[in-house]
Amino acid sequence: MRSCRLFVFTFLILLTVFIPAVLAQDGSSAFASGVVFEDSNLNGVRDAGERGIPDVCVSNGRDIVKTKGDGSYRLPITDDTIIFVIKPSGFMTPTDSNNLPKFFYIHKPKGSPKLKYAGVLPTGPLPESVDFALYKHREPYNFQAVFFGDTQVRNRKEVAYLAHDIIEGLIGKEFSFGCTLGDIVFDDLSVYDAILPTVAQMGVTWYNVKGNHDSNYDGAPNQRLTDETFERVFGPSYYSFNYGRVHFIVLNNVYWGDGGGYKGKLDEDQIEFLKNDMRFVPSGYLVVVLTHIPFDEIENKQDVYRILESRRQVLAIAGHTHTQEHRFIGASGGWKGDNPLHVFIDGTACGCWWGGEPDELGIPHATMSDGVPNGYAIVNFDGNKYSITFVPARRPLDYQMDISAPDDVQISEVHKTIITANIFNGSSRSKVEMNVDGGEWIPMKQSGSHIWQAVLPSGIETGTHTINVRTTDMFGKVYTGRRIFRVIP
Structure with a gap:
């Protein structure tokens, strides 16, 4: 009898060890944990004496938790999860050599499948602690950010067009950050290697939205496999961050999951992420949604509207159409908020895909089909208010x-x-x-x-x-x- 009890006890102990290990391997019940810390010496590593930061949001792309008093967090993961910190106001994440923010950890033990353009290399076992560095950063309520509609460069020649037409004129300008609103390149994902250091010459932190031309086409119609190269280069294809009194939400609304090409839609994970994200946004903050396809053109927009329309003011900025337009979505468009949803379609940096007659510098005029010259937008944020200025490429600001x-x-x-x-x-x-x-x-x-x-x-x-x-x-x-x-x- 005693030996039988010993056997049962030993068996139960083995179950507590063996079953979680098996579940972790198939990606259904593993957890990541770590600390969000103040990186006092800016070396990206948590050193002795560097405190954990409480009340910072961390996400696995679906769930969101706040760090505890010691800066620690714990989140469930699968074998294809990107864990990321949601930058709080008053702090900044480190950036890499191309000024891309380093706010995420990719957990993909086996790496991406073989695709035409490389995805993520195998990341191996999950680290014991997945930590995120932040450092204090002065963020005034009044700040400027610059937004590029589709840069959409096919090759290095078009990267040079972008450099001479737009980037050179922005070097030294005081922007808090910038963002490209998708279609960063035009199908050839290897061109990231040329465009990123070019945009980095501006010297500002640069966020990126995924566009349809930034996709791994050979991964379709599996939605998750169309982002592999984007994830390797930029990290998660949807995320959020705070700056001043503004909450920015970057969404990937290029949906390949139904076969036969793409359409505008948010998948279920993003819907859940958005619901959870909005729970932590202070009521006085302006909410700015950044997408590639205009926000009012997505298939499940009514589901998304229900999540956002309780906010006093929502601004949605997009690219994709190669036109410039302001849309105000009210009750007739299904938006039930007190104030209309403002959808701003940013005129593209590439204009009409870098087409048209070249000028004396050899740069195509690139005028868009609606007669607007190629250019970019500067958005001035003042607390939870904003104003938008269109800047035509290499033209005076008053050329409007x-x-x-x-x-x-x-x-x-x-x-x-x-x-x-x-x-x-x-x-x-x-x-x-x-x-x-x-x-x-x-x-x-x-x-x-x-x-x-x-x-x-x-x-x-x-x-x-x-x-x-x-x-x-x-x-x-x-x-x-x-x-x-x-x-x-």
Whole structure:
């Protein structure tokens, strides 16, 4: 009887050791633990005396926990998990040689499958402690960030276009950080090696969104396998971070899971991550969602709207369309928040895919299909408020419109001649008006997302005249443009 009891006791002990080990191998019941610490000497390693930081959020891409008083956390993982820290305001993560933030640990013991473009190498056994370094960082409530719509470079030649057209003019500018809104490259993922050090010349921390052209096509239709190279280079394809009084959420809404190409959609893990993430965002923070495909074009947008619409103000910034546009989504679009969802589609850095006639420097004009020049956006954040400025590549900041009018107008046709103004950063909340030779201002009517028109006033005599167009945007900024024309007999 005694030997039987000893056998049962020994068997139970073995079960407590053996079963968790088996479960951990198949990825269903393993845990990662570690410490978020203040890296006082900025060496990326927790040294003696470096304190743990409490109340910092850490995620496995689905669940989110806050660190305890000693900075420790514990999260469930599988054999394909990226653990990442959600940067709190007042702290910063280390960055690598290309100014990419180092805020994650990839746990993929067997590595990525063999694909055309390399994914993650085998990471081996999980470390005993997965620690994250943060250091104190002054973050004023008023700050600027720069956003690139699709840079979408095919090769090193187009990387040079980007360098000369945009990057060189931004070196030395004071930005808190920058972000590319997907389609960083154009299918050839090896071009990351050229574009990343080029963008890094700006000297600011740079975040990245995954676009459809940043995908491992040979991983589709398995959604998880389309991100392998992106994960190797940038880390998780969705995450969040805080800066000042703003909470930024980067989402991967390029969905390949149904076969037959991609569509705009968030998978179940991201929906759960978003729900959990919003639980920890202070009520007074502005929420900014960064995606590749415009937020209002995703298939399950209503599910996502329900998570976000309780916030007082939500700004969603995207690329993808190679146009520039402001959309305001209210009840008719399914948004039930007190204030409309503001979707800003950022004009692309590559314009029309680096197409068009080259200029004297050999750089294509790259004008987008909506007539907006290629460029980028600067967003000024002031507490939980914001304003957006469009900057055309290698043009003066006050170049904010194109005015279309005939060079010559017969005097008998003056009252029928339509003047068209393309206000690059215009929206339904813009005011646009015109006059001739400083006369009375005439309201112009919006006829497109950023197109306004008006007829020339009667009574203009023969001779040379100047059309003046003035716009006041939704943020109160005023810009003017001019066009000279002649009235002939």
